[in-house]
Amino acid sequence: METIPSWILARFRDLDQRPHAPHGGGLINRTFLVEGRAGKVIVQRLHPVFAGVVNEDIDAVTAHLAAKGLWTPRPLRTDDGALWVDDEEGRAWRALSYVEGQSHDRVPGPSFAREAGRMVARFHAAVADLVHDYRHVRAGVHDTKKHLATLETALDAHAGHRLFGEVEPLARRLLAEAARLPDLDQLPLRHVHGDLKISNLLFQGEQAVCLVDLDTLGRMIWPFEMGDALRSWCNPAGEDVAHVAIDAGTFGAALAGYGEVARGAGLVSAEEAGAVVDGLATICLELSARFLADALREAYFGFDARRFPARGEHNLVRGRGQLALFDSVQARRTELEHAARAALG
Known part of the structure; x- marks a missing residue:
């Protein structure tokens, strides 16, 4: 089973050494659900088509959405304030707040x-x-x-x-x-x-x-x-x-x-x-x-x-x-x- 490198999780105090597993069926980003100390968190390794700076856009837009009262997953910063972490292959990893809900592959009705x-x-x-x-x-x-x-x-x-x-x-x-x-x-x-x-x-x-x-x-x-x-x-x-x-x-x-x-x-x-x-x-x-x-x-x-x-x-x-x-x-x-x-x- 795929796992998140331990040194990536260690960048987030609440996620360090916490249990996790692959999550969802997305074809682009590799997605994991982590049982963080303060609650569930989504961690993703981004596809190469997305540079790490995309997280700056997400941070700005979701802050705006949250200020308007909309639920939205928010980027979580590392302990030293970064919005993402680059791995040895130059691929960006990020953490997002978890929103409870179900997705559908087809419109049910x-x-x-x-x-x-x-x-x-x-x-x-x-x-x-x-x-x-x-x-x-x-x-x-x-x-x-x-x-x-x-x-x-x-x-x-x-x-x-x-x-x-x-x-x-x-x-x-x-x-x-x-x-x-x-x-x-x-x-x-x-x-x-x-x-x-x-x-x-x-x-x-x-x-x-x-x-x-x-x-x-x-x-x-x-x-x-x-x-x-x-x-x-x-x-x-x-x-x-x-x-x-x-x-x-x-x-x-x-x-x-x-x-x-x-x-x-x-x-x-x-x-x-x-x-x-x-x-x-x-x-x-x-x-x-x-x-x-x-x-x-x-x-x-x-x-x-x-x-x-x-x-x-x-x-x-x-x-x-x-x-x-x-x-x-x-x-x-x-x-x-x-x-x-x-x-x-």
Whole structure:
């Protein structure tokens, strides 16, 4: 069983020599639950894509959230005041306060979607007046044009790949669909969570209590933040199947919950609200483009070796699935836009 190096724990007086075990099912950071002397604590070794300075962003944002009365995991400083500890490989370790709750890999039902929408709106309302320049900037996040260009480059570079015959027609149709979507770049950048899959919300029963996995904090346009959330929440089949469809009931419930908070707080402009379905559609195509490019490049960092012979085959299924989700959004666009207007005004 994996353990935390003893010298890392020794940097925290309350954690030194305390029992601990791996915790959760996250694929990015290595996470442990430590039975500290003063209570439970989460300790994580960050993935190399996250520099230690990301903890300075988390510290600033969570202090702001706590001052607004929101529950949130807070970074815990070492005995000498550091927010993280670098190991011999240059990987950052950190400790976070523990928040009791349960995460879900799928939205259990419309009531959970509505509550998730409320929680995200409370988060957005709390950070709306935040003044902070992010130290850790995620380059290329939801830069749709860049991901489409990467797909075109992959098509040119990997014509001899064993999956090219399956990827190429999907990619050509995707690129044609993307050319017809509106450009949303003129919308304002807002403080966002950046990765609102449902497993990044903690629930106590049916009540959402906080957002977790805050390494993706930053600025983004609102339709992409919510489009990514709705892509996750409203696809009950998940990312690892080819045949998926949007759940319009979950979509409506999630935005209704969001609107209960947002309308009174003036969080979302009419232009932003009107673009939420376009944001969802764009994210579906963007992810499909990333998966299809990775199918040819064999580049994705992980795959399910029990179901697929290699990364390419797994990513091809993911790419098909997100393209099918886009098709479903387009087929039900009128219904989804009506639900968005009803929820957001």
